[in-house]
Each structure stands twice: as C-alpha cells, then as structure tokens.
Amino acid sequence: MIYMAKAPHIGSSFSIVEILVALYFKCLRISPDNCRDKNRDRFILSKGHGCPALYAVLAHRGFLSSNILKGFGCNGGTLEEHPTSDLTKGIEVSTGSLGHGLSIGVGMAIAGKRDNNPYRVFVLLSDGETEAGFVWESAMFASHHKLDNLIAIIDYNKIQALGRIKEVIDLEPYSEKWRSFGWEVREVDGHNFAQIFSVLEKIPFRQGRPSAIIAHTVKGKGVSFMEDKLLWHYRCPDEKEYLRAIRELE
Amino acid sequence: MRDVFVKTLEKLCQSDSDIFLLTGDLGFKLFDSFREKYPDRFLNMGIAETNMIGVAAGLSFSGKKVYCYSMIPFLIMRCFEHIRIDVCYHNLDVRLVGVGGGLVYGLEGVTHHAIEDVAIMRSLPNMTVVAPGDPYEVSECINVSVGHKGPMFIRLGRTGEPQVHRSVPDFKIGKGIVVFNKGNDICLLASGTMLYKTKITSELLLKKGFGVTLVSLHTIKPLDEVLIKDCAKKHRSIFSVEEHSIVGGLGSAVGEVLSEIRYGGLFKRIGLPNEFSHYVGRTEYLHQKYGLTPQKMANNIIKLIKGPSNTPL
Numbered sequence: 001m002i003y004m005a006k007a008p009h010i011g012s013s014f015s016i017v018e019i020l021v022a023l024y025f026k027c028l029r030i031s032p033d034n035c036r037d038k039n040r041d042r043f044i045l046s047k048g049h050g051c052p053a054l055y056a057v058l059a060h061r062g063f064l065s066s067n068i069l070k071g072f073g074c075n076g077g078t079l080e081e082h083p084t085s086d087l088t089k090g091i092e093v094s095t096g097s098l099g100h101g102l103s104i105g106v107g108m109a110i111a112g113k114r115d116n117n118p119y120r121v122f123v124l125l126s127d128g129e130t131e132a133g134f135v136w137e138s139a140m141f142a143s144h145h146k147l148d149n150l151i152a153i154i155d156y157n158k159i160q161a162l163g164r165i166k167e168v169i170d171l172e173p174y175s176e177k178w179r180s181f182g183w184e185v186r187e188v189d190g191h192n193f194a195q196i197f198s199v200l201e202k203i204p205f206r207q208g209r210p211s212a213i214i215a216h217t218v219k220g221k222g223v224s225f226m227e228d229k230l231l232w233h234y235r236c237p238d239e240k241e242y243l244r245a246i247r248e249l250e
Numbered sequence: 251m252r253d254v255f256v257k258t259l260e261k262l263c264q265s266d267s268d269i270f271l272l273t274g275d276l277g278f279k280l281f282d283s284f285r286e287k288y289p290d291r292f293l294n295m296g297i298a299e300t301n302m303i304g305v306a307a308g309l310s311f312s313g314k315k316v317y318c319y320s321m322i323p324f325l326i327m328r329c330f331e332h333i334r335i336d337v338c339y340h341n342l343d344v345r346l347v348g349v350g351g352g353l354v355y356g357l358e359g360v361t362h363h364a365i366e367d368v369a370i371m372r373s374l375p376n377m378t379v380v381a382p383g384d385p386y387e388v389s390e391c392i393n394v395s396v397g398h399k400g401p402m403f404i405r406l407g408r409t410g411e412p413q414v415h416r417s418v419p420d421f422k423i424g425k426g427i428v429v430f431n432k433g434n435d436i437c438l439l440a441s442g443t444m445l446y447k448t449k450i451t452s453e454l455l456l457k458k459g460f461g462v463t464l465v466s467l468h469t470i471k472p473l474d475e476v477l478i479k480d481c482a483k484k485h486r487s488i489f490s491v492e493e494h495s496i497v498g499g500l501g502s503a504v505g506e507v508l509s510e511i512r513y514g515g516l517f518k519r520i521g522l523p524n525e526f527s528h529y530v531g532r533t534e535y536l537h538q539k540y541g542l543t544p545q546k547m548a549n550n551i552i553k554l555i556k557g558p559s560n561t562p563l
Contacts, residue, residue, distance in 0.1 A: 137298035141296070
C-alpha cells in the first residue's frame with residue numbers, strides 16, 4: 001500500500017501493528033455492525049501518520065474493502081496519508097496534527113462517565129508527540145477527573161522524524177512522568193502479543209485512574225533493514241526493497 | 251453581555267440535558283448559579299485552553315452541545331489550530347463564547363485586546379461568526395445557537411452594554427437586522443460592541459439632515475449578502491463599523507461583497523488600525539484615540555461625504 005502510493009511513515013506503521021491487531025481482534029468492543037452504536041468502545045489513532053497500519057487492520061476486521069484500500073494515497077482516491085473521520089470506515093476521529101488525540105479522548109471519556117455508559121476510550125500516541133505541552137494538559141485533567149475509562153497507549157519506538165528521541169528531547173524517566181501525572185502505568189513489549197493481551201485484560205489498572213501503557217517498540221519492526229532506522233520514518237521502499245521486505249514479512 | 255449569555259444558557263439547560271459549559275478558569279462569580287444547578291455539566295478546564303477545545307470536541311462527538319468560555323485571546327488566538335482541526339474539520343456543535351471583543355479590556359493591555367479574532371475565525375471552513383450588538387441580541391443568539399448545526403464563534407463585549415433594540419428583535423443567524431430606515435444618504439452597517447455607538451452616530455447624522463439607515467450585521471459569517479446588496483442599491487454611501495482591526499473583519503467582508511457587485515458609491519471601513527495599541531487607558535479613552543466615538547465617527551463620515559469624490563479615503 002505504502003509502496004504503491006509512494007507514501008512515507010512505513011517505520012511508524014510497522015511499530016504499531018501488533019498493538020492494533022490486539023486491540024481490534026481481542027479487546028475493542030467495536031465491529032462494522034456497531035460502528036455507530038453509542039455503547040461502542042472508541043479508538044483514536046492520535047499518531048495519525050501511522051494510519052497505513054490502521055487501514056490494513058481495519059480491512060482485515062471488515063471495516064474497509066480491498067477497493068477502498070487500493071485508493072490509499074492516490075489522486076481521486078479514498079484514503080489520505082492521515083486518517084479522516086468516517087465511522088463506517090471505523091475511523092473515529094481525524095488526526096494527523098500530533099498531540100490532539102488525547103484531549104478529544106478525554107472529552108469522550110467524560111461524556112461516557114456522565115451518561116453512565118460503560119464504553120472505554122483508547123488513544124494510541126507516538127512517543128514524539130508527547131513532547132507537545134498540551135498532551136500533558138490532557139493528562140493532568142484526565143487524572144483529576146478520575147477517568148478510568150480512558151487508556152493511553154504510547155508507541156515508544158524511540159525515534160522521531162529527525163533523530164532519536166533521546167537526542168532530540170529525552171522523555172525519560174518516561175513512566176515516572178505519566179505516573180506523576182496521576183496515571184496508572186504498565187510497560188510492555190509492544191510486539192509481544194501475550195504481553196499486550198495480558199495488560200489489556202487488566203484495564204483499568206486501578207479504579208479511579210486513567211491507564212497508560214508504554215509499549216516498547218521498534219520502528220520498522222519486521223523488516224530487517226528498516227528496523228530501528230531513522231531513514232524509514234520518511235523513506236518509501238523502491239521496488240527491490242519492497243520485494244525484499246515482502247519476502248521477510250511472509 | 252456575558253451575564254445575559256450565562257442566564258440564557260442556564261434557562262436552556264432546563265429542557266436540554268446535553269448542554270455543557272466549559273471555562274478556562276475565567277468568569278469569577280459569573281457561573282455560581284449555573285454550577286450549583288448543573289454541577290455535572292460545568293467544567294472548569296483550568297488555564298489549559300487547547301485541552302478545553304479538544305475536550306469540547308470529544309464531548310460533542312458524544313452528542314453534547316458544548317459552550318467554551320474565555321477571553322478571546324486565549325480562546326481564539328491560542329487555540330487556532332485545535333479549533334481548525336478538532337472542531338471545524340469535524341463540523342462539531344461547539345460554541346466558542348469569547349468575551350472582550352476589541353478593546354473592551356482596555357487597561358489590561360494588548361495581551362487582553364482582541365482585534366484579529368473575527369478575521370481568523372471567518373477564514374475557517376464550517377465556522378459561523380456572530381457578534382451580537384446588544385443584550386437582546388445576545389440572548390436571542392444563545393437561544394438560536396442551541397439548535398445550530400456546526401461550530402460557532404460568539405463574540406461578546408463584557409457587561410453592562412445598553413440595549414439598542416426597543417424589544418426582542420427577530421434574530422436569525424446570517425440575517426442582518428434593520429434597526430431603522432430613515433433615508434438613503436448613508437447606510438451604517440455595525441456589528442457587536444459598536445452597535446450602540448453607531449446608533450448614537452446615526453442620530454447625530456440625522457440631526458445634521460442626512461438620511462440614514464442603521465443595520466445590525468451581527469452575523470459576519472455567513473454574511474447577509476442579500477441585505478448588503480439591497481443597501482447598496484438604495485444608498486449613496488456605506489460605512490461598516492466594528493471594534494476590530496479593519497483587516498479581515500466585518501469591513502473586509504462587506505467590502506468583498508461590494509467590490510464584486512461594482513458598487514459605485516462611497517464605501518469606508520470604520521474600525522481599528524492594524525496595530526497593537528500603544529496607548530494606556532480604559533476602553534472609552536482608547537476609543538477616543540482611535541476615533542471610535544459617535545462624535546468623531548459622525549464628523550469623519552460627513553467629511554468623507556462632502557469631500558471631492560476623487561480624494562483618497
């Protein structure tokens with residue numbers, strides 16, 4: 001898909017595949033049949049640039065047809081390189097401008113609490129986007145209001161657009177940051193299904209607190225020459241690289 | 251205006267359980283009664299306005315009608331991109347209720363002045379921009395806003411503004427109100443906090459023997475083009491009056507319409523220059539300095555009308 005569209009962000013997509021599969025096939029109470037149901041769980045891909053992975057998972061889950069997938073990133077197409085809200089496609093919120101997803105999730109979580117509706121709100125963020133100050137405005141507000149129906153999952157692949165997180169703006173001690181903002185935190189290997197399933201089953205980690213899952217991931221996971229390489233934040237594979245990647249993934 | 255806003259909204263809450271009121275830690279004492287009656291629907295978001303916009307969007311996604319209150323610089327300027335994406339792109343029922351339009355918070359200084367807000371909100375797709383001109387218009391605007399589809403920016407003054415209309419006017423979003431029609435020499439199109447002063451101005455002009463029509467153009471977007479075109483047909487000169495920079499506000503919007511219909515009369519924008527105020531003073535003092543008092547506006551209008559037609563304005 002990315003190869004055909006000559007699109008960027010393949011590395012950022014590969015780092016969240018297992019998380020999305022776990023959510024959509026094991027955890028989220030959402031399906032194409034209940035995509036407008038008031039009681040459905042909500043999922044927000046705050047790191048909108050990782051949407052190729054989301055589109056692929058939504059297609060496997062029955063939200064998107066292969067024809068719609070083919071329209072990714074092309075003139076007159078169906079899907080942009082950052083997702084646009086469309087409930088029938090399974091896309092709850094339009095994202096792409098980093099840092100916006102958590103506060104929207106907070107609003108949905110408050111509405112759920114006020115309406116005594118038991119749905120849960122999952123927000124998947126990138127590590128780099130938590131450099132934005134307003135993410136922490138939302139984090140502070142969520143714990144103050146005891147939103148234990150809100151779950152933030154952070155794709156901690158440790159690389160952002162222009163360099164390693166550590167060299168751009170070090171986020172460590174990262175778990176401590178979330179904890180000190182009143183969140184209950186768990187850390188997992190974001191590519192290990194057993195670990196992801198196990199932690200998702202325990203939500204909320206503590207009554208009266210929002211849950212944060214810090215998923216340690218590898219940018220470009222699954223393709224040896226892309227793994228943990230800054231280059232693959234923006235680079236799109238050429239034909240040779242594409243064929244090699246496909247062989248490795250199969 | 252702000253007290254009328256809260257009272258009206260409080261009344262509406264009785265019959266509409268979806269209304270939420272969010273504030274960015276502003277409005278001391280203003281919300282006491284609302285808060286007491288509807289504690290579950292009132293949220294003080296703290297000094298974190300961008301989060302307020304996102305949360306408002308999230309609530310609105312969940313079927314709520316959300317009113318966000320703050321001073322305009324913090325509500326509008328600070329949050330522009332969040333308003334653009336979270337609210338406007340999704341076309342959500344979020345109402346941004348901003349106080350302090352223009353130089354209303356005069357002495358507080360430039361950080362608290364609001365002279366660019368209409369320009370930037372007007373540029374956003376899906377956004378409706380309303381600046382009610384007196385307390386009647388405020389209450390009607392809030393009443394109508396509950397059923398309005400999509401985002402709205404409601405630009406208010408502060409408190410204690412006099413009534414311009416004699417009774418509750420017929421208020422429709424996107425439709426100007428003809429306050430009076432007393433002749434065809436001059437048409438004054440005013441919005442928001444300038445409506446009252448423009449009314450006094452038109453009375454001065456009437457005394458000088460000019461025929462004057464006064465229109466409250468409370469909705470700046472969508473603009474009442476039909477009414478403006480009608481005014482253009484009937485009047486030899488048109489003046490827009492706003493407490494906002496003349497760049498991008500009501501005057502610009504009216505000018506866009508007039509230039510495209512090749513209006514042959516005299517048109518002039520009356521408002522604030524595109525500069526940060528370098529004066530220190532209360533609103534009245536600043537209005538004096540910028541020529542926004544009825545006497546100064548009337549004198550300027552007369553001078554322009556009587557001047558040779560080829561003189562630059």
